[in-house]
Amino acid sequence: MAPFKALLQLSFLLTSSIAQVAAHQQPLADSRLAINGIQFATRAYWMRVANQALSDLVSPCPFGAFGTAIVNHTSGEGxxxxxxxxxxxxxxxxxxxxxxEIAAINNCTSVLTSPTGPYNLTASQAQTAFKSLSLYTNAESCPMCASAIRWAGFKEYIYGTSIDTLIEKGWGQIRIASADVFAASYDLSAATRLMGEVLTNETDPYFAWQYDPEYACPAGCERQMLPCLTVLMRATQGLITGHDLQLISQISNLQYLLEKKSPVDANDVDLECPGQHQSAKQGIGSEGYLDRYDLIETLVNRSYLRSTPNRM
Ligand SMILES: [Zn+2]
Structure with missing residues (x-):
């Protein structure tokens, strides 16, 4: 019996592997089709609202440029x-x-249940209401958010930029496609229709500039020099964090070098803050005076860089 059992296990493993490969090859419907009777122009309108959520709630071009709009398509015409x-x-x-997506689900829960709001639903009614709603997000949801969307039971889930594109643009991602999360959620009663890569010509630019110094910021935005000053200030206090390293990518090639192989040679790193280096020095004052060498030394001390650069 033992060899037969082993053969069964092998067969199961092979089947699982094939299933996983197949899941990654699931095709998406063409994003311009009128799925559920809703025209592409309407999908594009709401994807633009998801992009606009950044300006409305944060800024025209935040580093984490992930915006969501939750829409009721069942409330009538138009x-x-x-x-x-x-x-x-x-x-x-x-x-x-x-x-x-999670921020939007929280916001909608508040809107739906607010006694002074337009809906004034009970908690139970709000849970039911989500099953009629469509969630638009300008980038494909991570597995956490895709799972939340399935738990909520949304009627539709529409994303712009794909996880694959985010990875290509330098974003760290948990590499599980929404289609795979959805495929594994068959125990849940509510079905959610998935539509992917909608209006990517407008969503992709929001995620293409953060790790690519050569890529222009989205329309209406400029790269902010403030993070550079913030990083310099924190460096004087020995408080460089992983988030600071993200910010540094906006002002130098350090992030690129760190991603290649860490630690890197400090002499390869240019940590100038364009246009604000002087004001950064002035802002810190004489006691906390800092130049690129001080910053690099801080990074060396914290094992982000290999060697102390030669002072010129
Ligand atoms: Zn997420």
Whole structure:
């Protein structure tokens, strides 16, 4: 019996592997089709609202440019009705779970149940209401958010930029496609229709500039020099964090070098803050005077860089 059992196990493993490969090859419907009777122009309108949520709630080009709009397409004719928006709120709250989608689900829960709001639903009614709503997000949800979307039972889930594109643009991702999360959620009663890569010509630019110094910021935005000053200030206090290293990518090639192989040679790193280096020095004052060598030394001390650069 033992060899037969082993053969069965092998057969199961092979079947699982094939299933996983197949899941990654699941095709998406063409994003311009009229799925559920809703025209592409309407989908594009709401994807633009998801992009606009960044300006409305954070800034025209935040580093984590993940925006969401939650819409009721069942309330009548026309475009449908906006219930709430949300944007990545980790930076403003410190809550690491507040991706754009989770922030929007929280916002909509408040809107739906507020006694002074337009819906004034009970908790139970709000739970039911989510099953009629469509969630638009300008980038494909991570597995946490895709799972939340399935737990909520949304009627539709529409994303712009794919996880594959985010990875290509330098973003760290948990590499499980939404289609795979959805495929594994068959125990849940409510079905959610998935539509992917909608209006990517407008969503992709929001995620293409953060790790690519050569890529222009989205329309209406400029790269901010303030993070550079912030990093310099923190470096004087020995408080360089992983988030600072993200910010440094906006002002130098350090992030690129760190990603290649860490630690890197400090002499390869250019840590100038364009246009604000002088004011950064002035802002810190004589006691906390800092130049690129001080910053690099701080990074060396914290094992981000290999060697102390030669002072010129
Ligand atoms: Zn997420």
């Amino acid at each position: 475009l449908g009705e906006l219930v709430c928006i949300g944007a990545n709120s980790i930076g403003s709250t410190g809550n690491p779970t507040l991706h754009g």
